[in-house]
Amino acid sequence: MSSDDQKTSEEKDAEREAVAQRVEQTSNALESLLKEVGALSEGYDPGAFDPTTVLYDKHEARLQAEAAILEEACDIVLPEIKLVAKPIRAAFSEPSENLAELETLCGSLAARHRQADWLDVPAFHLDGSTNFLGAFTDAQDGDTGVHTSKAYYLLVDGRLIEVHALGTWAVIGNELRDVRRTIVSSREMTPKEVVGEIHLTDLFMKLRLSLHLSLKGLEGQHVPDLRERRARFDEILTQYTTLVQRLAEGLRRVGDSPG
Incomplete structure (x- = not known):
């Protein structure tokens, strides 16, 4: 039934x-x-x-x-x-190199943001992008750098969520690799803020x-x-x-x- x-x-x-x-x-x-x-x-x-x-x-x-x-x-x-829908946290939970080190560098405020309850609620990705700073213009084999991202999600309970993330990249040969990423900020948004x-x-x-x-x-x-x-x-x-x-x-x- x-x-x-x-x-x-x-x-x-x-x-x-x-x-x-x-x-x-x-x-x-x-x-x-x-x-x-x-x-x-x-x-x-x-x-x-x-x-x-x-x-x-x-x-x-x-x-x-x-x-x-x-x-x-x-x-x-x-x-x-x-x-x-899948929990937001799942998108940032893949094994990565030295993730604990990156999370420590991001500080205590980011650590508190990673405890937000909505990160474990199933969600649908609405919009977002990642900026691999300098990777597509100046990077050469062996270079490493930082990327930032912002994404918007619709939770299955109707809430709208914004998530900021920070990570690192590396160029190996002709391949750009997303080495690691972690959530640094997260907040609930109103529909007015989203539009x-x-x-x-x-x-x-x-x-x-x-x-x-x-x-x-x-x-x-x-x-x-x-x-x-x-x-x-x-x-x-x-x-x-x-x-x-x-x-x-x-x-x-x-x-x-x-x-």
């Missing part, structure tokens, strides 16, 4: 109500963005406002609206993400792909509402794409003389 079958009618009603509220929040967020795009297209009277204050307010309003959209998008994909740092288009693409997993052995584990969740996600994505297009059109007119 599935977990859905074990839920009471009251629990199912509460879940449906939560979904309805989330859809309404997203609709309001999209409507807010639409108004912002319309205002940009129509232009403002330069003498009627302080442009720096308005710019800050509009930027904050946009982040809030995009954060609401991201929240629902994450809720939609969580059932699929739970099928493939302020990650390119939202890339994030939507990654989340949408998670709804179309075709990994062997997983097909039968999809929850019954997969089709509905895919449709809802694409509806949000289509509306947001339209807004982005209208925003781009408005930006192209910035600086044009009125009338």
Whole structure:
């Protein structure tokens, strides 16, 4: 018997109500963005406002609206993400050379960050990159150096996490090797903070792909509402794409003389 079958009618009603509220929040967020795009297209009277204050307010309003959209998008994909999620710490637990030495060099604060409970919660990698400082421009055979990285994760309980890591690399012949890496900082983030740092288009693409997993052995584990969740996600994505297009059109007119 599935977990859905074990839920009471009251629990199912509460879940449906939560979904309805989330859809309404997203609709309001999209409507807010639409108004912002319309205002940009129509232009403002330069003498009627302080442009720096308005710019800050509009930027904050946009982040809030995009954060609401991201929240629902994450809720939609969580059932699929739970099928493939792995603890964040697992990505940094591979055997490596002199890891204890590196961790000691990183200090006591980094050691405390490595104790964060969310590092052991299954998570889905959303975005991130590693900078092998100088390795691809100046390194020669035998050289060693440092790399830094930052990554964002969605936990299966819905929390959003940012992780910074530090490591070392070495060039052996023509091969660049990632010698060791360790977590030096980790924090929980709000959706607003995430949309302020990650390119939202890339994030939507990654989340949408998670709804179309075709990994062997997983097909039968999809929850019954997969089709509905895919449709809802694409509806949000289509509306947001339209807004982005209208925003781009408005930006192209910035600086044009009125009338």
